[in-house]
Amino acid sequence: MRALAMLGIGKTGWIEKDVPACGPMDAICRPIALAPCTSDIHTVWEGAIGERKDMILGHEAVGEVVEVGELVKDFKPGDRVIVPAITPDWNSLEAQAGYQMHSGGMLAGWKFSNFKDGVFAERFHVNDADGNLAHLPEGIDPAEACMLSDMVPTGFHGVELANVQFGDKVVVIGIGPVGLMAVAGAALRGASYLYAVGSRPNCVMAAKEYGATDVINYREGDIVDQIMEKTHGEGVDRVVIAGGDVNTFTQAVKMLKPGGVIGNVNYLGKGDFIQIPRVEWGCGMGHKMIAGGLMPGGRLRMEKLASLLVTRRLDTSKLITHRFEGLDAVEKALLLMKDKPRDLIKPVVIIK
Numbered sequence: 001m002r003a004l005a006m007l008g009i010g011k012t013g014w015i016e017k018d019v020p021a022c023g024p025m026d027a028i029c030r031p032i033a034l035a036p037c038t039s040d041i042h043t044v045w046e047g048a049i050g051e052r053k054d055m056i057l058g059h060e061a062v063g064e065v066v067e068v069g070e071l072v073k074d075f076k077p078g079d080r081v082i083v084p085a086i087t088p089d090w091n092s093l094e095a096q097a098g099y100q101m102h103s104g105g106m107l108a109g110w111k112f113s114n115f116k117d118g119v120f121a122e123r124f125h126v127n128d129a130d131g132n133l134a135h136l137p138e139g140i141d142p143a144e145a146c147m148l149s150d151m152v153p154t155g156f157h158g159v160e161l162a163n164v165q166f167g168d169k170v171v172v173i174g175i176g177p178v179g180l181m182a183v184a185g186a187a188l189r190g191a192s193y194l195y196a197v198g199s200r201p202n203c204v205m206a207a208k209e210y211g212a213t214d215v216i217n218y219r220e221g222d223i224v225d226q227i228m229e230k231t232h233g234e235g236v237d238r239v240v241i242a243g244g245d246v247n248t249f250t251q252a253v254k255m256l257k258p259g260g261v262i263g264n265v266n267y268l269g270k271g272d273f274i275q276i277p278r279v280e281w282g283c284g285m286g287h288k289m290i291a292g293g294l295m296p297g298g299r300l301r302m303e304k305l306a307s308l309l310v311t312r313r314l315d316t317s318k319l320i321t322h323r324f325e326g327l328d329a330v331e332k333a334l335l336l337m338k339d340k341p342r343d344l345i346k347p348v349v350i351i352k
């Protein structure tokens with residue numbers, strides 16, 4: 001089969017590989033919709049997970065099941081499915097402890113284009129099919145559903161980690177596709193004042209459509225100062241971090257009220273330490289919590305999130321700025337993600 005792979009750090013190309021074998025609990029799928037991700041860019045061009053040779057890229061897909069193992073109960077060939085980026089081992093001790101995303105080791109629930117081949121291929125393998133695949137609801141656009149692989153569950157997880165409650169004042173730092181879904185998630189959870197931090201015009205527009213009440217442009221001054229001014233010096237109840245770097249945590253602690261929570265879903269690719277400002281952290285006694293986590297994955301969660309598309313409580317179409325057709329176009333879409341033109345939020349490739 002044909003696949004787009006990481007040939008080594010800084011290098012991608014098309015390769016031929018054998019179709020993966022299907023274990024008794026697994027499924028083999030063909031892609032219907034694929035989306036490249038900033039993580040793919042970190043993996044290839046920043047060497048974020050180290051050297052990989054001829055590893056198929058991609059972890060965001062909607063697909064059609066072509067084969068299932070003999071122990072798979074709820075999926076059969078021909079079923080159209082949403083494939084989550086994180087595919088844990090559901091019988092692991094970590095999963096039993098409620099941290100399935102870390103099954104087999106920290107962050108090891110992330111398997112696609114990390115520990116095994118990804119989804120940018122004519123066929124791809126899904127472990128633990130009954131636990132990890134989700135049925136694609138009737139009438140839902142596969143491209144829009146493809147946002148359920150990673151963008152929606154990761155953005156929403158930031159909201160869960162920050163534990164957003166009715167009426168909370170919430171800041172979302174970073175309004176790329178994940179941050180935009182954090183804005184949408186915080187709005188669904190009942191945020192009152194919802195401050196979106198970003199600057200790209202199309203992202204700012206989408207943030208407003210998803211429920212941001214204010215946009216904070218970091219080019220117009222320090223974001224902490226801007227938030228403190230807007231909140232009359234009080235700060236906010238929750239901060240969701242979906243962009244930035246290690247220094248973003250310092251800013252988040254400063255803009256948070258005592259009792260507030262920071263939820264981070266941003267991948268920190270650089271720097272050895274995160275600094276917590278001593279005074280603004282209440283000299284260690286400020287009751288300002290910092291939580292960071294990888295999205296959970298799992299069929300139940302994916303099917304629940306998909307039901308938000310069915311009932312139109314969530315519209316992921318605003319994320320999709322570029323649509324392509326055919327497997328070959330995955331390369332173009334990936335490079336678009338790398339070059340990040342100003343009108344880009346998220347590209348999707350449809351495969352008929």
Ligand SMILES: [Zn+2]
Nearest residue numbers: 037039060150
């Ligand atoms: Zn992704």
